[in-house]
Amino acid sequence: MSTDSDTQSESDAREQLIDLAAEFYDQFADGEVPTMSIPTRTKSNIEYDEDMDVWVYGDRKSTRSAKTVSGAQKLLKATYVIEFLAQQLEEDRSSTLRELYYLSESFDHEEAQFNSQDESNQLIEDLEIVSDVRREEFHMRPEESGATVMGPLLIREQTRRGEREIHCQEDVGEGGYQIPNNPDTIEFLDNDADFALCVETGGMRDRLVENGFDEEHNCIVVHLKGQPARATRRLTKRLHDELGLPVTVFTDGDPWSYRIYGSVAYGSIKSAHLSEYLATPDAQFIGIQPADIVEYDLPTDPLSDSDVNALESELEDPRFQTDYWEEQIELQLDIEKKAEQQSLAARGLDFVTDTYLPERLDAMGVI
């Protein structure tokens, strides 16, 4: 993206925010009760958008109304945050979500201060939804920067200190290329990749790199670092959409990891308003599948009560209502076991790169 378009989007973002404030202003001016209506952000209010192939919010709305004290407090906070963001954009600076939380301490009205960071994070999400502007365009960053990429890919990144061209195998160390907070500042220049492999844990990512899996299979290894940050998901989506690479996801074999796959492929419940922008519906799940646990006779841990609850909750999650997932989840509930990615090491350190992944990828038709 060019600097011009950047400035464009920033002034747009600023305008959108001020429009939102103007909406409240008009509500007051008309003698109405100021309200802000946003989609209910729960599992029961997401639905599949057939056109875009992703999960988005349904029709149910929650209303923040000045009629109640808590509603009024939320609106007051929103107004303060709008002012802050508008100013930040004007000065072309950025801040982290945590900084916003602490910054609210300096708001001159006590009622405008946040009680927890969850509250401020949620407000930013609310504002994203109502103003139709993404957090990144507000110049709000999460605390931790994006994860890393390793693979045959040449990119150009627009940094504060100028443009940089980076090859994600040759120009980087063992750690790989760090995904910036806003991956839309990256331009793909060239690549020699056959597919992308998103890995949940750092240990497994390091094992793949050490065994040279990226080189051997022309694969871009994306480290998810647990539940992937927006930037990681955005980059993954771009690898798929712009470079036409198949995307695969390799996680532990437990319910929490299936949700990691879910947020890569279908979009997360909290950011379903951005699914169109973040989700990669064609992403395929490699494993660890419950079926693998049985087939490879992997070392396991028993399912805890919370694991069972999570699995049952996934059975009701609209995103997981496919034959494949129902079969896998029910199998797992049946065997009452879970396994980590690293458990493959029980068959030798090279087992994962020499046997498991090639077998699975072959079965999935990726290689």
Add this chain to the structure above:
Amino acid sequence: MTSYQSTLAEGEGIAEELAEAQRSISIAEFFEKNRQMLGFDSGARALVTAVKEAVDNALDATEESGILPDIYVEIQENDDYYRLIVEDNGPGITKEQIPKIFGKLLYGSRFHAREQNRGQQGIGISAAVLYSQLTSGKPAKITSRTKGSADAKYFELTIDTDSNEPEIEGEDTTSWDRPHGTRIELEMEANMRARNQLHDYIKHTAVVNPHARLELREPQEQFKFERATDQLPEETEEIRPHPHGVELGTLQKMLDATDSYSVSGFLQEEFTRVGGKTSDKVIDSFRDRHFGREMAWSAPATHEEADVEAAVSEAVANKGAQATAEFAESVAAEIDDAGSVTHSRVQGIVETVAEGIEDEYGTTFGSTVREKAVAAAWDAVTDERTGDIYALVDEATTDRKDDAHVQGLAERIAAKFEDEDTPHDRLTRDQVGDYVDRAADATEEYDEATFGETAREKVVDAIWGRMATVPDEPPNITAIDDDRDTASELHEAMRETDIIAPPTDCLSPISDELVLEGLKKEFDADFYAASTRDAAVHGGDPFIVEAGIAYGGDLEESSSADVMRFANRVPLVYQRGACSITDVVKTINWRNYKLDQPGGSGIPNGPAVIMVHVASTNVPFTSESKDAVANVPEIEDEVERAIREAARDLKSYLKKRRSMEKRRRKQDKLATILPEMAEKLEEVTGNGELNIDDSLARIMNNVLVDRERDGETVRLIVENNDDTTATLEITDIVSEDPGEVEGANVVEMDGEYFVKWTAEVAAGTEASIEYSVDGDATFDVQVEGIEDEKLTINA
């Protein structure tokens, strides 16, 4: 104890008449050994008790003469002793009355009368006199002036503790500034450690006697309680005792004292609610207990061997064939017609038929013949008993009982009637029970059947039900009086017979309005509620319970609620924990009524006063010192209902208050947040100054319940300013009958009309109901289905 003063109008006559009614009971010495029972166990308590007895007396004396009480109490410290002076403005007492009234224990008409009264028993001021004499050695000093007399009379009085006889030591004429009244001065060993109880007693007395003016002067402090009303309590009627309310001992005393000869006369003369019919019922029940009942047997059926006609005919000799034949035939026919007969009935039939035959044939059927005929007929009737018993047993037991077992039991019971020496099959219920038990035991043993307690009881009931009360004359009063067992049978019969409740005009409740007045007078609170229950009865004594609650204002916030207990307008200051009133207060779940109650039971916390008044012709106390009401279930139930009634008002008050507080808090908060938000918006948008008043107004009026009244027409309107549909359960509690209300249900409960209306009010619309009601009606509207913050009730 208290009717000792002559009424103003009638002078000495009444006082002497009352003296007639009084009976003396000598227990002076008994007192000396049992002070604690009478509330004189410590110096601190003795002073409170003496004040209490003297003030109760003074109040009764003035009220009975229709005078608004004006009572002065003074306590002086006098070297080692305390001097108690109590003055009233009563009618004064005559010379003859003074020593008797103040000098003799248990001397008073109250001990025998049934009337709501403070003293209730003739133990009171005389006990104080005795206590004073025993501790200080000083006589009681009494001054009294009757209306119209120029001077007052002065006496010094002591009691001979052996003979219970008062002795006047000094007598004089003196002058006194009160135009009429009595003053008593007692010196006693005492102390003021119970100062709080003393103050409480006087203050509480003022609460329940809003018509009295009270003044207390003690060494440290001084209080005056002015009257709140000029309305004297209604005069009470004295009533005779109710048959359900007397103990056996009392009954024996009454039997001893009555002039009646017959039980019937005695019952109707001496008791309330007993007329001819009730007396007959009691006497029948008494007969059943005294004589037992006679078993009735069916006449032999044609297929049976026994034949009444043949038997009677055979028993009669030398009376002419035709007369004999007709006599026998008639007796048999009568018995047949009767269906089943007792021995007495057979006797009656024979007598009647014999008279007829004598008239018709001119033949004499003398007593010997008649007796023989009766015996013959009875033999025939009782020739076969099993059939009758079988029918009764069969009906009384369940279908699942084996028929052979039923037959076995019936045969054995019938055999008991044959074998036992009970002439004419006359048995008490206990004897019937014995027959059945033994027969059932035998049946269980030999036939391996089971007859449990319930089955046996049912069989006894069935047999007893078939048996008939005997026509014998009941014993007369002298005979009953002579035999304790017989008296006990009569006592039981009186208890067991249904008799309508005693009249309640003998009670004088304070009334809920005056309870309110009394509370308002003595407590500076935000809210008051009171309730008076209808009269109820415990053990033959009518009673009325009243309750009052004061809340908020200057009442103490941090401690538990103050429970004030009263019996016949007398405050109960001691033995709080032993009193059933306290028990009831503790068992009520006050959280339901929006009061704080740690642990969900016990005395609630908060700035509240809870008062309960029990008025009765006989308040059951736990002891002679009359400090605590005994646990009588009937009274406890009424106490609970009375408190709950008052507490319901408290609840709606507190609810309203709390919702207003919440609303106020919300409004305060919104009133700071929204202007702040508006200001920020002006800054961010760069637009001009905002006027947010309209928005604020809409925000504050979420759902508004409003009442419009136009003469008799009442309109209840719900306006929904919210943005969601409100489904409300609205209950309008109306004090008068609103008739049918369109769109709502009307339910009457305890004299209040609950107009229940389910209103579905869409966002931004309004709904209403309309009805007509009398102009004086009061309303209380309750709305469910919406948060308090979203609701404004203006109805």
